[in-house]
Amino acid sequence: MIRQRLNACLLVAPLVVFLGLFFIWPLWAMLVTSVQGGTVRETFPQTAIALADWDGAGEPPAAAGDAIVADLRLEVPTERFGDSVRTLNSQYPGFRTLLPRTARAVREAPAGEKVDLAGIDPRWTDRALWLVMKRAMPAYTDANLLAALDLRRDDAGAIAAVPPEMAVNRATMTRTFVISAQVTLLCIAIGLPFAMITASLTGWKRNLLLVAVLLPLWTSLLVRTASWMILLQDNGLINQALLGLGIIDRPLALIYNRAGVLIAMTHVLLPFMVLPIYASLLAIPKNLLPAAAALGARPWQSFLHVLLPLAMPGLLAGSLLVFMVALGYYITPALTGGAGDQMISSVIAFYAIGTANWGMAGALGLFLLIPTTALYLVYGRLSKPAGAA
Template structure:
């Protein structure tokens, strides 16, 4: 088939990926740096603050512009979004702005909208900190959400600084996510490598039945599998009941709503993604290589480490990378079987997207996950000699 015909056949796939994957992902990630709420709702205030710098007195035209903006934004239903955005930096200002809009709207003709008027509504509305937050959110882009994803913020002068210790959570959550993902990857490798080796050493009929058992979890919903672990691992569940009957323990163990439950459930869910790449490569390793090493005097352990393991390295890299990336984005399993200190970064992305409506921070955390994943892939690709995704 000519080259131009093959290219033409790829166009539908490329268009599908562009429209339904690349474009939505790019739009979502752009929310991490876009600032549209405040300039849309408070255009006069933003314009009046153009030459103002924190530490200087707030110019009187700013208050007049704020009053007019509040009335028009309230009528256009854009004030709530701007108030929510400013509330991230100035705590409590959301309700204050809504109250100020009502006060301005009900003020009589000839009312003076100055610093004293807004200070009477709430002193925060006349403070330099509030207008500094408005100025930082003037758009069209800002680094506010990206800084927040790294537990950073800006002080009154606009300098970057670490947020208060009580608010430093996202870096710890990222490290927790990396730790859980790495632990699950190691567990899957330790459990999956022997299974993959066994599949290559038994006859074809037995291998087919074993492969069915490996693929069996894919026939069941992820939610059902995770819920099943809640039943199995609870204090009155099957695991504790068996250990009590065998006399291994004297009282039930706490295996659920903690890190143990998360590791067990995620390892069970992701184990097939480790076995399948391993089996695909291990099946292609000729068995006479090990016999040749043995005939040359190499002990079994030496033959395994010096001959078999290097040949399996591409499969180990591919399987580990696949499991790690999938584990990084897991949400349902940690949410159901983990405790409050076991939630991963995806939990916060989902929370800010569906519960609080903070799409900017959700996009920033998603971008943090994406960049971390790409960086780890680059490291794995480099360490594996360019074979991180190679299966042969």
């Protein structure tokens, strides 16, 4: 008995290791990074000590200026200094230029000479700047989580909204959910009739339609997106066909806008809608619709009261699956959409790659992970067979 259990554990061990390395550990690392703030304290240790007893009211202690000068004279790894600058800059725009400029001036000053920070840059007299530094000193901070929601802590330490010109994350997150919902609705409008037609056919006709809907899954996402960029251009095949048929007199704007994003994403995600609906339709007994017709039901009544309720589990599962996948899309909106059509993944990529601000990237990823996980649990519940526990 013990040997059988040991063999079972050994069989499962590779899967557990795989999940731990490629799923649990990255999620945990993202969570820790989003609340980690110890880099600033490691870069400015003497400043952290000087600001420790300051309650944030009134002017910062005079020793804080001498402390940051001493810290800037120290040799700090470039990567750590850059991380600290990015962390502070996300809370107080201007640190990206202020700290490197001050560091150069401090290191060029003769050793032992008192450095006038206000003379280097008048922003050093701003109490809000020192408050940001003080709040960035703890090992863990909520600064990134608040910034991801366009919030910050004011001078009194209370949570407040950032200025309107800096509030972009909530708008981008809202746009992400709106685009995902629009793509889901389009997939329902196309996928439900397609699945019904496919389920009603047999033989090679059914197989042909299944191959047609599965074909996008066998092609690279980048290739599919690039293909739509070619098709949707002003001189692309779609506009040229419409112009040739006389339906339009000038090319339609189908690329670098919301229309291009919806068309490309719907095409890519359509299989995730069709297949669950198709599976539900196959489980419906073939004699139900003829029975409904024999009892006097019209076709639309048979659809609304018989077919649609029985196909609803597949429809809901497909909708959740499409919506979840659409939330994380990056390359398709980036290539086919305009500036006002970028989704939250583009912002995460900007912080991770463009500015190397992993704390903000982790915080935004966390807020994207929460609804995705909730929807996944709902999807798992809906995808269970009827009568399963």
